[in-house]
Amino acid sequence: MEKILNYINGEYREPQSGEWLDNYNPSNGEVYAQIANSNAQDITSAYEAAKAAFPKWSHTTIGERSRIMLKIATLIESNLDRLAEAEVKDNGKPLSLAKAVDIPRASSNFRFFANAITQFSSDAHESIGLNTMNFTLRQPIGVVGCISPWNLPLYLFTWKIAPAIAAGNTVIAKPSEVTPMTAFLLGEICTEAGLPNGVLNIVHGTGPSAGQAIVEHQNIKAISFTGGTKTGEHIARTAAPMFKKLSLELGGKNPNLIFADCDYDKMLAVTVKSSFANQGQICLCGSRIFVEKSIYEQFKKDFVAKVQQLKIGNPSDSDTNIGALVSKPHLEKVQSYIKIAEEEGGKILFGGKSVTVKGSENGYYLEPTVIEVYDNKCRVNQEEIFGPVVTLMPFETEEEALEMANGVKYGLSATLWTTNLNRTMRVSKQLEAGIVWVNTWLNRDLRTPFGGMKDSGVGREGGFEALRFFTEAKNVCIKYE
Numbered sequence: 001m002e003k004i005l006n007y008i009n010g011e012y013r014e015p016q017s018g019e020w021l022d023n024y025n026p027s028n029g030e031v032y033a034q035i036a037n038s039n040a041q042d043i044t045s046a047y048e049a050a051k052a053a054f055p056k057w058s059h060t061t062i063g064e065r066s067r068i069m070l071k072i073a074t075l076i077e078s079n080l081d082r083l084a085e086a087e088v089k090d091n092g093k094p095l096s097l098a099k100a101v102d103i104p105r106a107s108s109n110f111r112f113f114a115n116a117i118t119q120f121s122s123d124a125h126e127s128i129g130l131n132t133m134n135f136t137l138r139q140p141i142g143v144v145g146c147i148s149p150w151n152l153p154l155y156l157f158t159w160k161i162a163p164a165i166a167a168g169n170t171v172i173a174k175p176s177e178v179t180p181m182t183a184f185l186l187g188e189i190c191t192e193a194g195l196p197n198g199v200l201n202i203v204h205g206t207g208p209s210a211g212q213a214i215v216e217h218q219n220i221k222a223i224s225f226t227g228g229t230k231t232g233e234h235i236a237r238t239a240a241p242m243f244k245k246l247s248l249e250l251g252g253k254n255p256n257l258i259f260a261d262c263d264y265d266k267m268l269a270v271t272v273k274s275s276f277a278n279q280g281q282i283c284l285c286g287s288r289i290f291v292e293k294s295i296y297e298q299f300k301k302d303f304v305a306k307v308q309q310l311k312i313g314n315p316s317d318s319d320t321n322i323g324a325l326v327s328k329p330h331l332e333k334v335q336s337y338i339k340i341a342e343e344e345g346g347k348i349l350f351g352g353k354s355v356t357v358k359g360s361e362n363g364y365y366l367e368p369t370v371i372e373v374y375d376n377k378c379r380v381n382q383e384e385i386f387g388p389v390v391t392l393m394p395f396e397t398e399e400e401a402l403e404m405a406n407g408v409k410y411g412l413s414a415t416l417w418t419t420n421l422n423r424t425m426r427v428s429k430q431l432e433a434g435i436v437w438v439n440t441w442l443n444r445d446l447r448t449p450f451g452g453m454k455d456s457g458v459g460r461e462g463g464f465e466a467l468r469f470f471t472e473a474k475n476v477c478i479k480y481e
């Protein structure tokens with residue numbers, strides 16, 4: 001059986017514990033690989049490699065760093081099929097999605113930051129009349145930790161690694177133990193691209209063991225984490241006494257506000273996507289749909305009709321719209337929320353049941369599920385489900401829509417559908433979310449700040465924000481005569 005090894009100091013190594021974890025293919029429920037179950041000893045080895053690589057890498061010219069990163073981007077592209085197939089096997093997402101989004105985006109993460117670093121600059125402040133000149137140095141932090149989740153495995157893994165190494169840091173990165181395969185393959189690509197040994201070290205294993213060891217390590221001074229809010233809270237508690245820099249991208253319970261004056265057909269098509277893309281397992285999916293009362297009944301009918309047409313199937317089939325959920329425990333978690341919705345008086349308008357796919361009978365498939373709820377305070381509207389489940393509710397006024405949109409502990413993204421410019425401005429300004437999309441969804445320019453408010457996280461990634469996170473600002477103040 002295939003083994004997923006750690007990539008430390010440019011070479012593949014077995015875990016020091018000698019222990020392995022099962023790697024499941026969610027589309028058929030079978031174990032198909034063994035994952036290194038790493039512990040603090042492996043993190044120490046990775047740290048030693050990263051520490052040794054740091055002086056040279058942090059003094060490598062921007063041009064050279066950029067050149068290597070562009071090569072990694074190109075190699076990801078030329079391995080598109082292999083990486084996409086690996087992602088599908090690990091995650092259960094449709095192959096068409098992995099080919100169109102996940103893998104190309106992983107490549108653009110490297111390409112983008114390879115270019116961004118050539119434009120990154122710092123400030124100078126001349127204290128006029130005082131013969132003093134200040135300038136800001138932006139220096140790499142040293143060895144940094146990147147911890148990523150299972151929903152967009154290579155996409156989010158590279159979203160952290162690329163700015164970290166572009167800025168001159170060396171990295172210890174841990175992908176989710178649920179979807180480690182593409183991170184494992186990235187090691188090979190980095191070696192082929194000529195990334196010096198120790199600049200990127202990829203360690204596999206569970207959160208409480210390998211992940212916790214990264215967060216607890218005294219000399220890893222910055223952690224970039226994407227995952228669940230509970231885990232983020234735990235990481236913050238662990239890291240705070242060591243005064244680490246933290247970037248936390250956590251959960252969401254994103255609202256879709258649909259006004260009667262929107263472009264209806266466009267809204268309908270995009271809302272199906274924003275609800276169910278990647279089986280609803282994207283932190284930016286719109287899981288609460290609020291519709292203006294005058295078009296609510298029409299929307300309900302049209303939305304359910306469109307959702308009915310989505311094809312659930314083996315992720316490798318070209319006509320599959322909805323693949324498998326990532327794991328059995330996750331499927332069970334999502335199903336438990338459908339039960340909660342029924343207990344709370346929600347009305348299942350469509351879906352709600354698990355699906356048996358011919359030839360993949362033991363896979364983790366679930367119907368896309370649409371639930372009408374009557375109170376925004378119900379648990380299915382307050383807690384992150386992170387699956388193919390959305391709720392519908394009508395609203396009468398803009399104020400009511402805003403109150404419901406903001407009436408959750410999360411604040412990651414929001415989508416607004418209207419053609420009224422005044423409303424666009426009013427509502428965008430009042431939404432408690434790090435990202436507001438108007439008449440679009442998941443439209444990403446990598447230069448823009450990305451992150452959430454409230455329990456959705458701390459800090460922003462993307463563009464120069466990420467390069468600022470992965471550097472220390474040092475002011476140099478020169479007095480001259």
Ligand code: TXE
Pocket residue numbers: 147148149150151174175176177205206207208210211212213215226227228229231232234235249250251252282283333384385386
């Ligand atoms: O994520 P975890 P899980 C949400 C979603 C999901 C829930 C739990 O609601 O149902 O979180 O998912 C590592 N120290 N999101 O349990 O545990 C872990 O190994 C250091 C939203 O899978 O947060 C993995 O690499 N690291 C989300 C990563 O953290 C630790 C995406 C994320 O896993 C650790 C995924 C520890 N103590 C889930 N414990 C989003 N915002 O996109 C775990 N990890």
